[in-house]
Amino acid sequence: MKLLVTGGSGFIGSNFIKHWFSAHPDDSIINLDKMTYAANPRNLTEFEGKSNYQFVKGDILDEKIVDELVSQVDAIVHFAAESHVDRSIDDPSLFVRTNVLGTYNLLMAAKKYNKRFHHISTDEVFGSIEMGSDDQFNESTPYDPSSPYSASKASSDHLVRSFYKTFGLPVTISNCSNNYGPYQHPEKMIPRSITNLLTDQKIKVYGQGLNFRDWLHVEDHCRAIELILLNGKIGQTYCIGGLKKGTSNMELVKLMLKLMGKDESCLEYVADRPAHDNYAVNWDKINRELGWEPKYTFETGLQQTIDWYTTNTSWWQETKAEAEEFYKKLNSLKK
Ligand SMILES: NC(=O)c1ccc[n+]([C@@H]2O[C@H](COP(=O)([O-])OP(=O)(O)OC[C@H]3O[C@@H](n4cnc5c(N)ncnc54)[C@H](O)[C@@H]3O)[C@@H](O)[C@H]2O)c1
Numbered sequence: 001m002k003l004l005v006t007g008g009s010g011f012i013g014s015n016f017i018k019h020w021f022s023a024h025p026d027d028s029i030i031n032l033d034k035m036t037y038a039a040n041p042r043n044l045t046e047f048e049g050k051s052n053y054q055f056v057k058g059d060i061l062d063e064k065i066v067d068e069l070v071s072q073v074d075a076i077v078h079f080a081a082e083s084h085v086d087r088s089i090d091d092p093s094l095f096v097r098t099n100v101l102g103t104y105n106l107l108m109a110a111k112k113y114n115k116r117f118h119h120i121s122t123d124e125v126f127g128s129i130e131m132g133s134d135d136q137f138n139e140s141t142p143y144d145p146s147s148p149y150s151a152s153k154a155s156s157d158h159l160v161r162s163f164y165k166t167f168g169l170p171v172t173i174s175n176c177s178n179n180y181g182p183y184q185h186p187e188k189m190i191p192r193s194i195t196n197l198l199t200d201q202k203i204k205v206y207g208q209g210l211n212f213r214d215w216l217h218v219e220d221h222c223r224a225i226e227l228i229l230l231n232g233k234i235g236q237t238y239c240i241g242g243l244k245k246g247t248s249n250m251e252l253v254k255l256m257l258k259l260m261g262k263d264e265s266c267l268e269y270v271a272d273r274p275a276h277d278n279y280a281v282n283w284d285k286i287n288r289e290l291g292w293e294p295k296y297t298f299e300t301g302l303q304q305t306i307d308w309y310t311t312n313t314s315w316w317q318e319t320k321a322e323a324e325e326f327y328k329k330l331n332s333l334k335k
Contacts, residue, residue: 002028004073006060006106007080009033011184012120012218014043016077019222021047028052030069034059037322038083042315043183060102063109070109075116075229078106081156084187085124085149086273090330092148099152100159107163117171118229119160123214123239124150125175128277129246131210136245136282137175139237146277157237164235172232174225176240177281180301181218182308186316187323190215190302193253194309195320197260207272209250214281216242217296217304227290241281242301243294252302259303 003020007013008031017029029047033039035057047053058065060080070076080102082088082095103119110117126137127144143158145151163169180190193203224240232238257263286292296304309316 001075002073004030004032004069004076006032006078009035009039009041009043010079012179012221013079014183015218016222016225017044023226030054030056030073032056032058032069038185060106061097063105066105066109070115071113076106076110077118079120085147086330088147088149095148095152100155103156104159107159111163111167111169117169119173121157121173121175122153123175123177123279123281125154125157129280131278136280137239138282139239139285170234172228173237174228174240175237176221177214177216177242177279179216179218179221181305186320187326190305191309193256194306195316197262197266198310202266202268203253204270205249205253205267206270206276210248211276212246212248212278214241214245214279215247215298216240217301220294220296224286224292227292231290238286239281239283240286241283242298244298246280247298255302259306
């Protein structure tokens, strides 16, 4: 197979390319990435110069590049997005352009050449689960996005589904919970907290830390995408989540403190994020139909992630400084 992976130099995209090449070494991949602040060129250096890997620096909004690349491949795996909720609160416009119009542009090219299209989306499109409830999102949960980020992803999901219903484009969609693992930008909660502790800074806890999320190890996510691409039913959506459904932020930071040998004096409580949602995902459908289940428990996955950030300090040092600058700017805007 020849794949076009969009956003392959970001967190999940680069883990996916590594996963795909280790499972399908004879396949080819074109990685189309704009190289925004979220991308890291060092993620994929191991594939540079290989005949079956091509990197193209470009924007999914660029019709010419997209047309040319889509025409060459068997399938598109679409990760490229603006992905940080806090940044979407600061400036939503880029989220609409990349996540909505960029997806539309890819769909138009996929339609022109009738190519298989897998769209990576988020459980955040479903909105929030009430505190104290045992509810979980599933494939028939109505959409109810809260942030400009999740609204832009919801919009792209609708477009993808409409291209299946209207034009018969062979699409699949996956809505997954919060990912964590190696190569995640240190602006995101888990790597930010680990790298804070590694540099003797406190972990920031939004509000009282009562909000809960469902945590999915990125390698488990990549296996799920592989299964959907190979065996998923065309036109279908699959929800993907972690083994433990719903971990409060306080439970998460306490586990992290324990695994890193620190205590609660390392916590700093900060003002809650507006429209802070709670998430938990039911992944029965992909388990039943494709035999997928997560391999990592939250504890084993978190330990592996802590070990990775502890050994790979040079990978995150520069981007961490940039991330902290962003948070300083965001905090000054709130005052
Ligand atoms: N990280 C999570 O927890 C999570 C959870 C659910 C869904 N998702 C979805 O998974 C996908 C990947 O997320 P991630 O965490 O790897 O994101 P990321 O921010 O780490 O990476 C996004 C990548 O897309 C690239 N990109 C951005 N705009 C582009 C454009 N206009 N043209 C080409 N490339 C562009 C960036 O340079 C970057 O390499 C996104 O669609 C996101 O919505 C992420």
